[in-house]
Amino acid sequence: MSEKKVSLLEGFKAFLMRGNVIDLAVAVVIGAAFTNIVNAVVKGIINPLVGAFGTQDLDNYSSCLQGPCTTDPKTGEMDGIEILWGSVLSATLSFLITAAVVYFLMVLPMAKYLARRAAMQAAKDGVQETIEVSELEVLKEIRDALVAQRTGGAPGQSSGDTPGGADGTAAGPREDR
Secondary structure, three states: OHHHHHHHHHHHHHHHOOHHHHHHHHHHHHHHHHHHHHHHHHHHHHHHHHHOOOOOOHHHOOEEEEEEEEEOOOOOOEEEEEEOHHHHHHHHHHHHHHHHHHHHHHHHHHHHHHHHHHHHHHHHHHHHHHHHHHHHHHHHHHHHHHHHHHHOOOOOOOHHHOOEOOOOOEOOOOOOO
16 A cells, blocks of 8 residues: 555656746746736826826725615615726726737747747758758769769769760670671
């Protein structure tokens, strides 16, 4: 039974040591800290700008759906049905700011970096193919020169490439007359 516990612990340790689990944990921590920054921007900058047209706090924007929306000062209960669209607007602005910052500061630069890296790799592959092609051409030239030396023919022409036989006579079946 102790072997099963050890294997479970080893499996759990292997799971925790995977790179993607650690990356996910870091992303959650950074995301939580980033949320605080975005909320501070919304409350410190966006809300006052919106407040120039009305109330300073977006959460105070609301509409009454049914009946008079009055709050009883003694009990704190609301009469009527109130729709708090200001808090929805505030959350929407927070989301849009978060999405914009993530896109412009993280996604877009990473996409440009990956595209530049892919272009460099493609250029490197193109150079490698050119080198391989030029090496192949040089090897063909060397081969042709060696063949020409052996047969005494012109470079670039092997013995099988000559229009006639080795003695210069026409190729073809020989007839004894």
